Amino acid sequence: MMDMEKLIARRTAGLKPSGIRRFFDIANEMENVISLGVGEPDFKTPYAVRRAAMDNLQRGKTAYSANAGLMPLRKSIAAYMSRSFSLDYDPKSEIIVTVGGSEGIDLCIRAFVDPGDEVLVPEPSFVAYAPIVTLACGVPVPIPTLQEDDFRLTAAQLEAAITPKTKVLVLPFPNNPTGAVMRREHLEEIAEVLRRHDIVVLSDEIYAELTYNGRHVSIAEIDGMKERTIIVNGFSKSFAMTGWRLGFLTGPAPAIKQMLKIHQYALMCAPTTSQYAAIEALDHCEENIAQMRAEYNLRRRFVVDAFNRLGLSTFEPEGAFYIFPCIKSTGLSSEEFCEKLLYSQRVAVVPGNAFGDSGEGFVRVSYSYSVNHLTEAVRRIGCFLEELKQS
Amino acid sequence: MDQILQVLSGNARMDLDKMAVMLDMPAEEIQKKIQEYEQAGVIRGYKPLLDYDKIDTELVEAIIEVRVSPQRDFGFEEIARIISEYNEVSSVYLMSGGYDLHLRVVGKTFKDIALFVAQRLAVLDGVLSTATHFVLSRYKDWGIILGENGIDERRNISI
Incomplete structure (x- = not known):
């Protein structure tokens, strides 16, 4: 019999499955588990947005859209980028509507990376960057961000990591899992380095709307950076639309033209119903976003304080909906901590090393849950830490 | 609307210390404000929402x-x-x-x-x-x- 496994491409077979899987397979089988593990909003998509989808289905709007997305949606995206970040993009040639932010990341990396090209990936960060680079035959180069730098990428770190082979810098802020943000002054320092090199910035701004102390600043707003930057954004986190699978890319026309070819061959277009819904989201739901952000902010302060009180030193995140407490004081590794916590108190959190080696010694806690849920989880973790002390 | 009133509108039984953390304000200050609202008749009472x-x-x-x-x-x-x-x-x-x-x-x-x-x-x-x-x-x-x-x-x- 033919051995199918032997035929799998080596770079695919060599990909590590996400470190979280094994762990959550256990958690999903257990009873009475309190999870702080999910990476999606606990809010439902605003009803007006769901309604817009239903209305368009009702009217039979079920065909493919243009490859780059419905023109009215691209216009709404252009208007949003302009009013939120003072960035002007041409809906005709500088925007692609993608299947989630993830596809945007894939398009950008595949469009720019030749075999052997290096892609700089600040870590800890979203788990998809490095595998996508590997599949494109590129070389992911992790840059560990540090708690003492508030998990920001520094100009010195960037400078040191750049080689003649460097092609792309992934800029994942606001950051999953740390919650770190890069403010204007930090971006200025990075831009100073980047302007001296021919490197594309893939700025993953999927959490842009979930920024708590002042508005999100995009690196494309910094002098000389728009021409070097591809922005990935989307509807999943800001509009609580994860299951709709809708994101977008903005960038210079020559790059968009190339990425559109990949998108066209791989996916044809993003789901049309989701696109109609997204127009409603962008044009009429600013108030809903503000409400969700305000609610996340209350929970954020609550969990940061609660974890610090428990004795787990927790950096104050300024974006996304995660905290990243340091668990080194327990003497356990990230995975041991998570596994013991799950078996002992039935609380599921994500080991920090799932987001890169530099995440070792930390765990990711999502606060995309009600205050009552969070309060109970904190209580259980408190019991767990007491147990550890006594053993 | 004031943030304190917003939080209380969501949950009038919210613990004062928890509120202090969530709003990044001293608990005493929140308590004082709530008392002022009660005295001024802005807050007219607290009731359970019964089904x-x-x-x-x-x-x-x-x-x-x-x-x-x-x-x-x-x-x-x-x-x-x-x-x-x-x-x-x-x-x-x-x-x-x-x-x-x-x-x-x-x-x-x-x-x-x-x-x-x-x-x-x-x-x-x-x-x-x-x-x-x-x-x-x-x-x-x-x-x-x-x-x-x-x-x-x-x-x-x-x-």
Whole structure:
């Protein structure tokens, strides 16, 4: 019999499955588990947005859209980028509507990376960057961000990591899992380095709307950076639309033209119903976003304080909906901590090393849950830490 | 609206220390502000939001539309005050549109409410007519969708 496994491409077979899987397979089988593990909003998509989808289905709007997305949606995206970040993009040639932010990341990396090209990936960060680079035959180069730098990428770190082979810098802020943000002054320092090199910035701004102390600043707003930057954004986190699978890319026309070819061959277009819904989201739901952000902010302060009180030193995140407490004081590794916590108190959190080696010694806690849920989880973790002390 | 009022509007029983952390304000300051709101009558009280359909008690609620003739010098004030005095009446609003006063009235039985309307409300000087609408079922109250509690359908898939 033919051995199918032997035929799998080596770079695919060599990909590590996400470190979280094994762990959550256990958690999903257990009873009475309190999870702080999910990476999606606990809010439902605003009803007006769901309604817009239903209305368009009702009217039979079920065909493919243009490859780059419905023109009215691209216009709404252009208007949003302009009013939120003072960035002007041409809906005709500088925007692609993608299947989630993830596809945007894939398009950008595949469009720019030749075999052997290096892609700089600040870590800890979203788990998809490095595998996508590997599949494109590129070389992911992790840059560990540090708690003492508030998990920001520094100009010195960037400078040191750049080689003649460097092609792309992934800029994942606001950051999953740390919650770190890069403010204007930090971006200025990075831009100073980047302007001296021919490197594309893939700025993953999927959490842009979930920024708590002042508005999100995009690196494309910094002098000389728009021409070097591809922005990935989307509807999943800001509009609580994860299951709709809708994101977008903005960038210079020559790059968009190339990425559109990949998108066209791989996916044809993003789901049309989701696109109609997204127009409603962008044009009429600013108030809903503000409400969700305000609610996340209350929970954020609550969990940061609660974890610090428990004795787990927790950096104050300024974006996304995660905290990243340091668990080194327990003497356990990230995975041991998570596994013991799950078996002992039935609380599921994500080991920090799932987001890169530099995440070792930390765990990711999502606060995309009600205050009552969070309060109970904190209580259980408190019991767990007491147990550890006594053993 | 002030953040303290917003948080209390979501959960009036929110623990003071928790609120202090969530709003990044000293607990004493929050307490002082709440007292000021209470004294100024901005906060008029705290009540549980009960789902009456789940309580084993007889209770009937009706919305009553009332048309009245406003009085010289007093307008609608006088008659609205008189109606507000009845314990059966839980709210009284002056309305624009086809009628004048909108009442919510609570009783144990339909008959209670019928008698209230016939004997106490319709007979008041200035009341021209009433229209009584009984509440049959509640789907949403105080911004909360009633019925079964929602379950969290999110799986630990996304990372």
